[in-house]
Amino acid sequence: MLSNITIGQYYPGSSPVHKLDPRTKILITVLYIVMLFAAAEVIGLLPGIIFFILSYIISGVPLKMIFRSLKPIIPLIVFTAVLNLFFVGNDVIFEFWIIKITGEGLRFSIFMIVRIIALIAGTSLLTYTTTPIMLTDGLESLLSPLKKLKFPVHELSMMMTIALRFIPTLIEETSKIMSAQKARGADLESGGLLKRAKALIPILIPLFVSAFRRAEELALAMESRCYHGGEGRTRLRELHFKLRDIISLLITALFLASVFVLNSL
Amino acid sequence: METIINAENISYFYDEETKKYVFKDLSLKVEKGSFVAVLGHNGSGKSTLAKHFNAILQPTEGKVYVNSMDTLDEDKLLEIRKDVGMVFQNPDNQIVATIVEDDVAFAPENLGVPHDELVIRVRDALKAVSMENFSDKAPHQLSGGQKQRVAIAGIIAMQPDCIVLDEATAMLDPKGRREVMEVVRRLNREMGITVVFITHYMEEAANADRVVVMDSGKIVLDGSPKEVFTQVETLKSIGLDVPQVTYLSYLLRGTKLELPKDILTASECADAILKLLEEKK
Amino acid sequence: MSLPVIEVKDLTFSYNSLGTTHTAIENVNLKIEKGELVGIIGHTGSGKSTLIQHLNGLLKPNSGTVLIDGEDIFSKECDLRKIRFKVGLVFQYPEYQLFEETVYNDIAFGPKNMGLSPDEIDKRVKEAAAFTGVEDYLNKSPFDLSGGQKRRVAIAGVIAMDPEILILDEPAAGLDPKGRDKILGQIKKYQREKGNTVLLVSHSMEDIAKLATKVLVMADGKVEAYDIPEKIFADTERIEKIGLAVPQITEVFEILKKNGIEIKESIFSVEYAKKVLLSLIGEGEDA
Numbered sequence: 001m002l003s004n005i006t007i008g009q010y011y012p013g014s015s016p017v018h019k020l021d022p023r024t025k026i027l028i029t030v031l032y033i034v035m036l037f038a039a040a041e042v043i044g045l046l047p048g049i050i051f052f053i054l055s056y057i058i059s060g061v062p063l064k065m066i067f068r069s070l071k072p073i074i075p076l077i078v079f080t081a082v083l084n085l086f087f088v089g090n091d092v093i094f095e096f097w098i099i100k101i102t103g104e105g106l107r108f109s110i111f112m113i114v115r116i117i118a119l120i121a122g123t124s125l126l127t128y129t130t131t132p133i134m135l136t137d138g139l140e141s142l143l144s145p146l147k148k149l150k151f152p153v154h155e156l157s158m159m160m161t162i163a164l165r166f167i168p169t170l171i172e173e174t175s176k177i178m179s180a181q182k183a184r185g186a187d188l189e190s191g192g193l194l195k196r197a198k199a200l201i202p203i204l205i206p207l208f209v210s211a212f213r214r215a216e217e218l219a220l221a222m223e224s225r226c227y228h229g230g231e232g233r234t235r236l237r238e239l240h241f242k243l244r245d246i247i248s249l250l251i252t253a254l255f256l257a258s259v260f261v262l263n264s265l
Numbered sequence: 266m267e268t269i270i271n272a273e274n275i276s277y278f279y280d281e282e283t284k285k286y287v288f289k290d291l292s293l294k295v296e297k298g299s300f301v302a303v304l305g306h307n308g309s310g311k312s313t314l315a316k317h318f319n320a321i322l323q324p325t326e327g328k329v330y331v332n333s334m335d336t337l338d339e340d341k342l343l344e345i346r347k348d349v350g351m352v353f354q355n356p357d358n359q360i361v362a363t364i365v366e367d368d369v370a371f372a373p374e375n376l377g378v379p380h381d382e383l384v385i386r387v388r389d390a391l392k393a394v395s396m397e398n399f400s401d402k403a404p405h406q407l408s409g410g411q412k413q414r415v416a417i418a419g420i421i422a423m424q425p426d427c428i429v430l431d432e433a434t435a436m437l438d439p440k441g442r443r444e445v446m447e448v449v450r451r452l453n454r455e456m457g458i459t460v461v462f463i464t465h466y467m468e469e470a471a472n473a474d475r476v477v478v479m480d481s482g483k484i485v486l487d488g489s490p491k492e493v494f495t496q497v498e499t500l501k502s503i504g505l506d507v508p509q510v511t512y513l514s515y516l517l518r519g520t521k522l523e524l525p526k527d528i529l530t531a532s533e534c535a536d537a538i539l540k541l542l543e544e545k546k
Numbered sequence: 547m548s549l550p551v552i553e554v555k556d557l558t559f560s561y562n563s564l565g566t567t568h569t570a571i572e573n574v575n576l577k578i579e580k581g582e583l584v585g586i587i588g589h590t591g592s593g594k595s596t597l598i599q600h601l602n603g604l605l606k607p608n609s610g611t612v613l614i615d616g617e618d619i620f621s622k623e624c625d626l627r628k629i630r631f632k633v634g635l636v637f638q639y640p641e642y643q644l645f646e647e648t649v650y651n652d653i654a655f656g657p658k659n660m661g662l663s664p665d666e667i668d669k670r671v672k673e674a675a676a677f678t679g680v681e682d683y684l685n686k687s688p689f690d691l692s693g694g695q696k697r698r699v700a701i702a703g704v705i706a707m708d709p710e711i712l713i714l715d716e717p718a719a720g721l722d723p724k725g726r727d728k729i730l731g732q733i734k735k736y737q738r739e740k741g742n743t744v745l746l747v748s749h750s751m752e753d754i755a756k757l758a759t760k761v762l763v764m765a766d767g768k769v770e771a772y773d774i775p776e777k778i779f780a781d782t783e784r785i786e787k788i789g790l791a792v793p794q795i796t797e798v799f800e801i802l803k804k805n806g807i808e809i810k811e812s813i814f815s816v817e818y819a820k821k822v823l824l825s826l827i828g829e830g831e832d833a
Contacts, residue, residue, distance in 0.1 A: 133363050165363045168405040173642075179604050180643040183635040184703060185627055185659030202655065205645035209689065214358045221359035224319055224351040225372035225419060226343050232377040236370035236387060306722035307693060354720075408590065435720045438590045439749050439791065465722040504724035509752070509794040509816050516820045521827060531794050535801035538823065542807065545827050 009069070011128040016244065017059035018129045022138030024245040029126045031252045036118055038256070040263045042111045045118065047258045052122045061128045069124035070117060077113055084109040133237075136160045141239055154230025162218070170211065177206050269427050269459050270295040270318050270349065275327030277313060287313045288482030290327070297426065300453045300460045302470035302490075305479035306504050314479070315431045315463050319349040332426065347376060350420030354432040356412035357404075365407075365415050366391070366400040372423040390422040391415075393456070394448045410441025414448055421452070427459035428452065434464060446472060467494070467506045471529050478505070491527035510534035521545075549616050550577040551711060551743050552601060556610035559596055570596040571767040574610070578745070578760075583737045585758030585775070586747045589789045593767040594747050595638075598713050601745075602626075602633040614711070631660050634709030638716045640700035644688040649680060649699050652688050656707040674706035675699075678732050694725035701729070705736065712736055713745040718753065730757060751793045755779060755814035763788070780812035795819050 017025075035048040056066065070077075085105050094101040127135070140157035147153050181202045182188065188199050276289045287310045295301055295318075305311040316322040317329045320336035332348050334341040350372075353359050362368035369387045378386065391397045394414040404412060413433055420428055430449065434442040446469060452458045462473060470476045476493040478486035480503040486493045494500070497507050497515040507515070510531060514524040524537045554576040560569040571593040578584055588594045599605040600612055603619050603626040612619050619629045634656075637643070646652035653674055657667040675681040678698040683691060688699050701717065714733060718726035734757050737744040748754050754761060754775065761778040763770040765788040771778055779785070782800050785792050792800075792814070799813045799822075807826070813819045 133367070161362060165361065165404065168403070169357050172405070176637065177643055179599070180637045180640065181655075182604060183602060183630055183637070184643075184656040185630055185707070186655075187627065187659065202643075202645045206643055209645075210642055214355075217353060217355060217358035218361070220321060221351075221353055221416075222361060222371075224321060224346055224353075225361075226346050226375040226423065227371070228343065228375065233374050234377050234380055234383060235374060236367060236380070236383045238380055306724050440589060440789065504722065506723045510798060512816050513795065513798075513819055516816060517823070520820075520824060522823055531797040532801060534798045535805070538798070538802060539805055539807070542826065 009065075009124070009127050010131045011061050011065055013060050013129065015058055015060045015129070017055060017125075019244070020129075020248060021239055021241055021245045022130050022134040023142050023239060024241070024248055025126055025130055026135070026138050026142060028248060028252045029123055031249075031256055032122050033119065035256050035259050036115050036122075038259050038263065039115070042107065042114065043265075044259050044262045045111070045114055046262065047255045048118055048122075049114070051252070051255045052118055052125070055125060056121075059125060059129050061125065065128060066121050066124065069128075070120055073116065073120055077116055080112050080116060081109045084112055132164045133161065136164070137235075137237060137239060154233070158230075166211075166214070169214075170207070173210060174203065174207055177203050266299075267297040268294050269297045269332060270461070271330040272314070272317060272324075273328050273330070275317065275324035275329060277317070277322065277325050286482060291482070291484065292327075293477065293484065295427070295459060295461060297459055298453075298457050299475060300450070300462070300473045301475045301477060302462045302464060302473035303477045303479060304464060304467065304470045304493075304505060306465055308481075309479040309503075310482040311463050311479045312431050315351070315429050315461065318427075318429050318461065319351050320345045321351070343376070347372075347423050348425055349427045349429060350423055350425040352413065352416050352420060352428065352430045352433045354435050356409050356416060356436065359416050360404045360412060360419075363403055364400075365396065365402050365404065368404065368415060369400075369418045369422050372419055376423065386422045386424070387418075390418040393421050393452065394418045408441060409437045410444040413437065413441065413445050417445070417448060417452075421456075421458075425458065427461065429461040429463070431463045432465070433462075434466065434469060442466070442469070465505070467500075467508060471508060478503075490529060494529060495526040550613075551580040551615060552576070552578040553613040553616075554597075554600070554610070555613070557597070557600060557607050557612065558609045559600065559605060559607050569767055571600075574767075574769055576762070576769060576772060578743060580743055581737065581741050582759050583734065583744045583746065583757055584760045584762055585754035586745060586762045586764065587749070587751070587754060587790060588764030588770070592764040592788075594764050595715060596767075597764065598635065598715060598745065598747065601711070601713060602630045602635050604630075604635070627659075631656070631707045632709055633711045633713065634704040634707055636701055636704050636712070636714040636717060638719055640704075640717075641688075641693065641696035643703075644696060644700060647687060648685055649675070649688050649691075650684040652699060653684075653703045653706050656703055660707060670706045670708065671702075674702040677705055677736070678702040679728070694721055694728070697721065697725070698729065698732075701732070709742070711743045711745070713747075715747045716749065717746070718748070718750070726753070733757070751779075751785075751791060751796075751814075755793050755796075763790075775814065776812050779814045 032048065032051065036045065039045045039048065085101055091103040092100045093103050136157050140153055143153045186199060186202055272291065272293045274290050274292055276286055278284050278286045303311045313322065317324060317336065320342055323337055329336040331345045334345055336345060360368050361371050366387050369390050370383055373383055373386050391400055394417050396411065396414050396418060399407065399411065434445050437445065449460055449462065450472060453460045462469065464470060471490045473490060476488065476490050477484055478493060485503065486496055486499060494507050494511045497512060500507050508529055510528050513534065514526060514528055517524055522541055528534045528537055554574050557571060557574040559571050560567050574597060586594050596605065600607055606620060614629060614633060617624060619626065644652050646655065650671055653671045654667050657670045675684055678701050680695060680698050680702055683695065688696060691699065717729050717733065721729065730753055733744060733746060736742055758775050760772065761775050762772045763778060770788060779792055779796050782792050782796065795816055796812065796814045799809055803809055809822060811822065813822060
């Protein structure tokens with residue numbers, strides 16, 4: 001159980017969705033995105049939506065968490081809706097002054113909104129049910145065939161792990177530095193944009209200096225612990241595909257197929 | 266006694282141009298299974314010396330041997346670092362992974378230890394530092410002392426012969442320092458791991474079998490804690506502390522209440538005073 | 547009695563973390579007189595750091611208030627930035643706040659924020675640098691200095707604001723005995739020569755015993771005791787109960803007392819211990 005990790009937006013739980021291999025979940029998410037983009041009409045989105053609702057119910061993630069992930073994209077949703085509503089199609093169903101709304105525009109607008117919402121809600125379900133470290137491991141494993149093409153898969157995943165490890169440390173450090181500069185009378189809250197940007201210098205410079213110092217010390221510590229790249233490394237955390245992973249992938253594939261069936265109707 | 270670390274007439278400078286030596290012609294042998302404290306103030310060269318013990322730094326002149334392997338030998342680098350593990354000062358800057366058990370596994374993973382054995386090693390290492398109940402925690406949820414214990418577990422998991430602690434207690438509160446000291450003493454006694462403990466706290470050095478005092482790149486004192494701490498004048502002159510009771514005994518020299526020179530602990534001191542007072546009655 | 551320079555009334559502060567509420571300090575009441583050097587002791591998590599961050603308004607309490615020179619710093623009329631110039635706070639490892647290209651500019655950061663004239667800033671910077679012994683490095687980059695020197699530059703940056711009250715959170719942490727004695731000596735001087743009030747958080751009972759005129763003991767977010775050091779260290783059991791250690795020399799005398807040796811005073815300096823011991827066998831100081 002990794003229930004205390006607060007980095008990212010992991011929502012601790014022990015549902016079947018949580019228990020799936022991270023590679024399975026990443027693959028399912030990719031298939032899910034394909035599902036949404038393959039849909040040609042509103043009806044084609046139905047399998048994706050049903051699939052999402054089922055996964056969501058099984059995952060046990062509260063509804064408010066899903067809404068929370070949608071909040072930042074509300075402006076984008078509104079913008080897309082308005083754009084499509086007014087500027088698409090010819091079959092006018094409502095007209096006032098220079099504004100005209102067409103039937104096609106209305107349909108397309110709804111189609112786009114549903115698609116965006118389903119996309120964001122679905123992908124956030126991945127991060128709600130998978131810890132960042134599992135995501136990293138999953139990605140490293142999925143990308144490992146690229147190693148043959150000299151793509152630095154291990155290095156990338158090591159970088160991600162270290163970044164995840166140091167995010168809380170650096171957040172804490174930022175707040176400490178801010179307090180220290182405020183204690184010296186730094187004014188971080190008032191003034192125009194330029195003044196505020198200037199006020200950040202006393203925060204950012206110490207933060208960078210400290211990040212470099214940390215990086216240097218960490219490199220030394222890693223070397224002392226026999227780190228010499230990804231070659232010959234074993235892993236404490238091994239990933240194993242289980243029956244449930246295969247079944248989940250098959251179900252997802254069925255949903256995807258149904259999209260194509262609906263499209264051809 | 267078998268020697269694990271042998272520094273023979275080593276010299277070191279950071280800057281090729283100025284050739285300002287951190288130390289020159291320094292020799293030190295560390296015996297297997299011993300607990301050696303290296304005491305000195307900042308800039309005395311003690312940390313630079315420590316970094317020679319696992320081939321992070323290499324001497325500009327002279328040789329350092331770890332288990333008879335020359336630290337200049339590139340091919341032996343991994344083996345040397347596996348034999349002599351190093352714990353650093355800042356607990357935040359040496360933990361690599363986001364979860365305690367993953368971090369403890371880091372070194373053996375690098376060494377290619379098979380998965381089944383990894384699991385055992387991680388469990389045992391966490392047990393050895395009494396952190397087995399924290400295996401699934403994130404590093405930022407731990408106190409300073411706990412983080413340093415995790416760092417020590419990360420070294421133990423390599424199954425080293427020796428641990429070098431490079432001012433590993435300098436940033437900890439008294440509780441954290443006590444925790445680390447207890448763990449290190451236990452590792453030394455129960456698992457026979459050689460400990461090199463670099464510090465500027467004399468209370469900590471008093472726990473060792475042997476205290477080496479460094480000043481401006483030279484070894485000025487080398488002996489048992491009792492032998493070293495009775496040299497009150499030498500220690501004070503290079504800006505180091507002595508235990509308060511040792512200082513008391515020093516101040517009382519030449520008075521009618523002359524205490525033994527080599528007292529280190531409060532109870533030793535109280536016993537000596539009680540005995541003397543008894544005699545005076 | 548004169549007006550206390552710091553008065554803390556029913557101060558309570560709690561914060562949320564992972565959905566649970568932690569109370570950092572609870573119902574703290576405290577009066578500190580002008581010119582004291584108050585040693586603050588308590589284990590990690592006892593609320594020391596939370597308390598001192600309320601004294602210059604960096605943290606705002608859930609209830610209760612803080613009066614500095616009789617002025618309620620959390621009232622609407624009070625300008626918190628002005629309070630921060632009056633109550634200088636030096637955080638733990640203050641060298642991590644240095645950011646300017648030269649030591650001079652870094653020390654000048656506080657005085658500049660105060661809106662002082664260039665002449666006054668220059669005067670303050672030079673005085674503060676001389677006070678902490680970094681006057682020779684004014685044109686150097688702070689990042690080229692040693693750890694102890696950086697620490698003194700950072701402290702000079704707060705002293706340059708000439709605060710009436712100086713609060714330091716473990717100013718000697720991580721320094722060797724030499725560096726520690728230098729910094730603590732300067733802090734004592736700030737109190738003694740300038741008549742200012744100093745609050746000093748420290749884990750070292752030896753340092754507190756040597757410097758403080760009053761000791762504040764914090765435990766579990768509450769004030770456990772506030773008194774002169776003689777009284778605080780006399781109660782060895784209480785100190786140990788809350789997880790702190792008394793100075794080694796005090797421990798010796800506790801053992802002596804338990805063995806029936808009659809000693810009235812509580813002893814926490816080695817020099818004083820010598821005097822007391824010699825008087826026990828009828829010897830004076832000149833023995």
